[in-house]
Structures are given as structure tokens and as C-alpha cells.
Amino acid sequence: MGISKSEEFSVKDNRVSKVAKALSHPARVAILRLLHSKKTCVCGFIVDELPLSQSTVSQHLKELKASGLIKGEIEGPRTCYCIDEKDWEAAKNYLNDFFEAKSENTKGCC
Amino acid sequence: MGISKSEEFSVKDNRVSKVAKALSHPARVAILRLLHSKKTCVCGFIVDELPLSQSTVSQHLKELKASGLIKGEIEGPRTCYCIDEKDWEAAKNYLNDFFEAKSENTKGCC
DNA sequence: GATATTTATCGTAATATTGCGATAATATTT
DNA sequence: AAATATTATCGCAATATTACGATAAATATC
Numbered sequence: 539m540g541i542s543k544s545e546e547f548s549v550k551d552n553r554v555s556k557v558a559k560a561l562s563h564p565a566r567v568a569i570l571r572l573l574h575s576k577k578t579c580v581c582g583f584i585v586d587e588l589p590l591s592q593s594t595v596s597q598h599l600k601e602l603k604a605s606g607l608i609k610g611e612i613e614g615p616r617t618c619y620c621i622d623e624k625d626w627e628a629a630k631n632y633l634n635d636f637f638e639a640k641s642e643n644t645k646g647c648c
Numbered sequence: 649m650g651i652s653k654s655e656e657f658s659v660k661d662n663r664v665s666k667v668a669k670a671l672s673h674p675a676r677v678a679i680l681r682l683l684h685s686k687k688t689c690v691c692g693f694i695v696d697e698l699p700l701s702q703s704t705v706s707q708h709l710k711e712l713k714a715s716g717l718i719k720g721e722i723e724g725p726r727t728c729y730c731i732d733e734k735d736w737e738a739a740k741n742y743l744n745d746f747f748e749a750k751s752e753n754t755k756g757c758c
Numbered sequence: 759g760a761t762a763t764t765t766a767t768c769g770t771a772a773t774a775t776t777g778c779g780a781t782a783a784t785a786t787t788t
Numbered sequence: 789a790a791a792t793a794t795t796a797t798c799g800c801a802a803t804a805t806t807a808c809g810a811t812a813a814a815t816a817t818c
Contacts, residue, residue, distance in 0.1 A: 542674070542776060542804090547678055547699075548674075548678070551674040551678045554674075558668040559672040560668075561668035562669040563665055563806080564652070564654050564657035564658075564661040565652075565806095566665070567657075571746070582763090589656040592808095593766080593768095593809075593810090594806070596766060597766090597807080601805095614764090614814090615762095615814065633743050636671075636681070637739070639684060652773095652806060652807090691796095692793090701778055702795075703797080707777080709795095710797095711775095722784085722795090725785045725786060725795075726785090727796090
């Protein structure tokens with residue numbers, strides 16, 4: 539069907555998958571790396587750094603904004619995109635918790 | 649086009665996005681949580697735990713195997729799926745490095 | 759106010775993902 | 789060998805994603 543039954547999974551699993559989805563394309567990873575390294579900020583410069591058209595970059599920025607990882611502020615004719623530090627930390631923790639989660643009871647196999 | 653220009657991005661960014669893609673669906677997160685918590689192992693039990701059909705779960709398992717995060721060993725009529733601990737650690741580190749990456753030179757804005 | 763600059767959005771096309779039922783493939787049990 | 793159990797794969801349909809050019813929208817500059 540193509541529609542994902544996300545309602546049927548736990549809040550925790552949805553949180554992890556939502557963050558992961560934002561990071562699931564190399565362009566978005568690259569954008570976040572640029573923004574987080576504080577090398578740039580303005581959309582136009584991001585476009586210069588990536589092998590994608592302006593409209594495509596703009597679309598990725600929109601998705602990242604929707605995921606909550608970045609904010610965009612209009613500054614004159616430009617838009618300044620920045621990491622939302624709180625959400626960045628939260629995302630980091632969601633993934634970290636996921637990877638750290640262990641259990642006492644071990645199953646026999648493996 | 650729907651085709652992603654991943655070749656044009658860095659190895660690092662592709663590594664992160666590949667792991668993230670594996671985690672980008674709550675069902676796969678749930679499966680990995682089950683396997684990593686060592687509560688189960690066999691495909692059939694995973695099917696019982698998820699609100700998805702057997703064929704759909706099998707497909708998610710295939711994707712996770714392709715991502716390298718899990719291994720599957722045939723045991724009689726069953727298949728025993730397990731976390732690949734080395735790749736699990738590697739994936740964790742890729743994401744952690746990504747989230748930790750900082751820079752000295754700060755830009756003016758934000 | 760006309761022009762240039764910058765970014766967002768629209769429309770479109772190609773491909774990918776998600777999901778399921780049906781069926782095949784494999785191994786065990788009777 | 790027939791029946792059963794378990795998992796993988798195929799075929800299909802619905803939806804999502806990725807990408808780009810064209811164009812609109814907003815602001816700055818001349």
C-alpha cells in the first residue's frame with residue numbers, strides 16, 4: 539500500500555524512526571553537517587555546496603524543518619537556517635538510548 | 649526522478665544515511681529492539697509481536713539484513729535472526745560521530 | 759517603480775517504499 | 789512419501805520520495 543502503519547507502533551519506536559527518516563538521505567545529512575559545523579547558514583550557500591538544484595535543496599530544508607531538527611528565519615531576501623539545539627540533543631538521545639538498550643534475559647541462540 | 653544521487657555525496661554522509669534509512673521505519677526499529685533485547689530471534693515470533701503480515705515482516709527483515717545490522721541463520725525450518733554486534737557498534741558510532749561533530753569557527757548568525 | 763536577488767512552491771516524471779495475499783521453497787514430522 | 793510448519797519470494801496496488809524546471813513571492817537596490 540505504501541502507507542506506513544506507524545500508529546500501531548510505540549511512541550518510542552516512532553520517535554526513533556522519525557529522526558532516522560530525517561537523516562535517511564545523504565543530502566540532508568550533509569545539510570545538517572554544514573549547519574551544525576556552523577560553516578554556513580543561508581540557503582544559497584548550501585545550494586553551492588551540494589550537487590543538487592536550488593528547488594531540491596529547498597525541499598530537503600523543508601523536510602528538515604518539518605522534522606524539527608532545524609529552524610529557518612527569514613532575513614531580508616534570504617533565509618537563515620539553523621540547528622535547533624534542543625531538538626538536536628533530543629534526537630541524539632533518542633538514537634543513543636535505542637542503541638544502548640540492553641536486557642538481562644538472554645535467549646539461548648546466537 | 650525518485651533516484652537519489654548518493655554517489656555525489658561523501659562516504660561519511662552516505663554511511664550515516666544508510667544506517668538512518670534502516671531505522672527509518674518503526675517496524676524495523678521495533679524488530680531491532682526485539683532482537684537486541686534478546687527477547688526473541690525467530691521470524692515467527694517477531695511476526696506475532698508486530699501488527700504486520702508475515703510477508704511484510706519478512707521483507708523488513710530482508711532490508712535489515714541488507715543494511716548489515718542483522719544476520720540470519722537458517723535453523724531447521726526456521727530462521728534465527730540476530731544483531732550483528734560489530735555492525736551494530738559501527739552504526740552507533742557513525743551516528744554518534746555525526747551528532748557530536750563540532751567546529752571552532754562559528755558563524756555570526758543564529 | 760523597474761530590476762535584480764534570493765527562496766518557496768507548483769507541476770511533473772521517475773523511482774522507491776510499504777503492505778498484503780498467494781505461492782514457492784525448505785525442512786521436519788508422521 | 790504425505791502432511792505440516794516455517795520462511796522467502798512474487799505480483800500487484802497504493803502511496804511516498806527524489807529531482808528538476810518554471811514560476812511565484814518577497815525584499816533589496818538602482
